[in-house]
Amino acid sequence: MRLVVFGAGYVGLVTGTGLSDLGHDVLVYDIDPDKIAKLNDGRIPIYEPGLADLIHRNQRGGRLSFASEIPASFDRADAYFIAVGTPPGPDGSADLSAVMAVADTIARVAKQQALVVVKSTVPVGTCDAVQARIGHAGVPLEVVSNPEFLKEGDAVSDFFKPDRVVVGARSEEARQLLRELYAPLQLSGERLVITDPRSSELIKYASNTMLAVRISFMNELSRLCHTTGADIHSVRLGVGTDSRIGKKFLYAGPGYGGSCFPKDVQALAALGRAHGVQMRVAEAAHAANEEQASFLAQLVDTALDGVKGKQITLWGCAFKPETDDIRESPAIRLATALLERGAVVVAHDPEAGPNFAKHFGNKLKVMDRNYDALDGSHALVLLTEWRSYRAPNFAEIKRRLQPSAKGVAPLLVDARNIWRPAEVLRAGLRYQGIGVATHPPADRPSTRGSTA
Numbered sequence: 001m002r003l004v005v006f007g008a009g010y011v012g013l014v015t016g017t018g019l020s021d022l023g024h025d026v027l028v029y030d031i032d033p034d035k036i037a038k039l040n041d042g043r044i045p046i047y048e049p050g051l052a053d054l055i056h057r058n059q060r061g062g063r064l065s066f067a068s069e070i071p072a073s074f075d076r077a078d079a080y081f082i083a084v085g086t087p088p089g090p091d092g093s094a095d096l097s098a099v100m101a102v103a104d105t106i107a108r109v110a111k112q113q114a115l116v117v118v119k120s121t122v123p124v125g126t127c128d129a130v131q132a133r134i135g136h137a138g139v140p141l142e143v144v145s146n147p148e149f150l151k152e153g154d155a156v157s158d159f160f161k162p163d164r165v166v167v168g169a170r171s172e173e174a175r176q177l178l179r180e181l182y183a184p185l186q187l188s189g190e191r192l193v194i195t196d197p198r199s200s201e202l203i204k205y206a207s208n209t210m211l212a213v214r215i216s217f218m219n220e221l222s223r224l225c226h227t228t229g230a231d232i233h234s235v236r237l238g239v240g241t242d243s244r245i246g247k248k249f250l251y252a253g254p255g256y257g258g259s260c261f262p263k264d265v266q267a268l269a270a271l272g273r274a275h276g277v278q279m280r281v282a283e284a285a286h287a288a289n290e291e292q293a294s295f296l297a298q299l300v301d302t303a304l305d306g307v308k309g310k311q312i313t314l315w316g317c318a319f320k321p322e323t324d325d326i327r328e329s330p331a332i333r334l335a336t337a338l339l340e341r342g343a344v345v346v347a348h349d350p351e352a353g354p355n356f357a358k359h360f361g362n363k364l365k366v367m368d369r370n371y372d373a374l375d376g377s378h379a380l381v382l383l384t385e386w387r388s389y390r391a392p393n394f395a396e397i398k399r400r401l402q403p404s405a406k407g408v409a410p411l412l413v414d415a416r417n418i419w420r421p422a423e424v425l426r427a428g429l430r431y432q433g434i435g436v437a438t439h440p441p442a443d444r445p446s447t448r449g450s451t452a
Helices: 010-021 033-040 051-060 097-109 126-133 155-160 172-181 197-228 232-240 261-274 280-303 330-340 353-363 394-400 421-426
Strands: 002-006 025-029 064-067 079-082 114-118 141-145 165-168 192-195 311-315 344-348 379-382 411-414 430-433
Touching: 002 010, 002 097, 010 025, 010 051, 010 064, 010 079, 010 155, 033 064, 051 064, 051 155, 079 097, 097 114, 097 126, 114 126, 114 172, 126 141, 126 197, 141 172, 141 197, 165 172, 165 197, 192 197, 197 232, 197 261, 197 280, 261 280, 280 330, 280 379, 280 411, 280 430, 311 330, 330 344, 330 353, 344 353, 394 421, 411 421, 421 430
Parallel strands: 002 025, 002 079, 025 064, 079 114, 114 141, 165 192, 311 344, 311 379, 379 411, 411 430
Antiparallel strands: 141 165
16 A cells, blocks of 8 residues: 655654555655654664664665655555644643644645544544544545554564554445555454544553553552552562452552653543543542652652752663653653752663753763763662663672762662662662662562563
């Protein structure tokens, strides 16, 4: 098929590149000429494992191109994908201005019957609004919903081996075209969910909010463990072995971040308010996430007997490993809180360091090497569980850090609970996890797994 993907951001790049690798002829369009110039020059604007090689291969094969204008050869596309951002407004509701701008462009350029596929995360009723918006087009255009479920850091695998593909369409003709589009993925059974557009739109918000609720609840439990002396690892294992609940997304940490969970949880709550339905669980999940950020800042402040005038190192700026995305990152929230309390902040991240430095300007320092970021600091806070942080040299950390007070060992705050506390203590460092005792049993291993 001949396809146009609007938006060369995270979703658009992965989707367009993936579709081209399935054999389709794909144009990825973006209004930012600098971004398009970089892509045509072989420079990829985001870090996503495996994506650069996939882009270059399909560019060489002539199946994938990038442009800031729609060439005549693509005004007769079979489908136009809308993959632009829907950022939160002041009340948390999704800003659909970019989606509607793309709809206007499609109505203007389309020269033959085609599908308009909404991949952007949008509130219920958006597809109907887009359908009304393009009603003046000179050719028949049907709007369908096809939300994305790509996990940053594993998006290429998610595209080719998805848990499910959701399609919301009213006509059988549209449903069949999308079946053909995704046929190479060999979807079977419940992995291809065919429904109506409104249900499809809500599925995306419901999925992300359900996961966010699990994370927020475990973080609330971690705070309860902190005050009662219970251990969050034991709680997680005891809860996760219940087959009705399962083990995924039950890890305590500094709070969720990224481009999806914070935005989508608030958007679902705003959608409920707009329809007179209070989404109390979604609102509570958001509130709990905000409280976890405050809890972590206070944890560091208390452990150092005040952070004013002290230097603190953050390992991990991205909201999760294998990405350079710092949107709504716990590191941003913690760094901001520490700076407001008068601390000096130094940071390191294998990929997101430049983005973090750009965000804060000269308010903090970002180092190229993780151990160099420790020099002169009184504490190290681990925020992102990159593989390179999982088994550090604790003796070297001890050598680089300095005590916060005479006779007090330097502090390690393991906000992801991935280190073995006994190893930290043997190195002559203080250990503090999330929802675990300051001096846990020496024989307890780290049980941390992969995260969202």
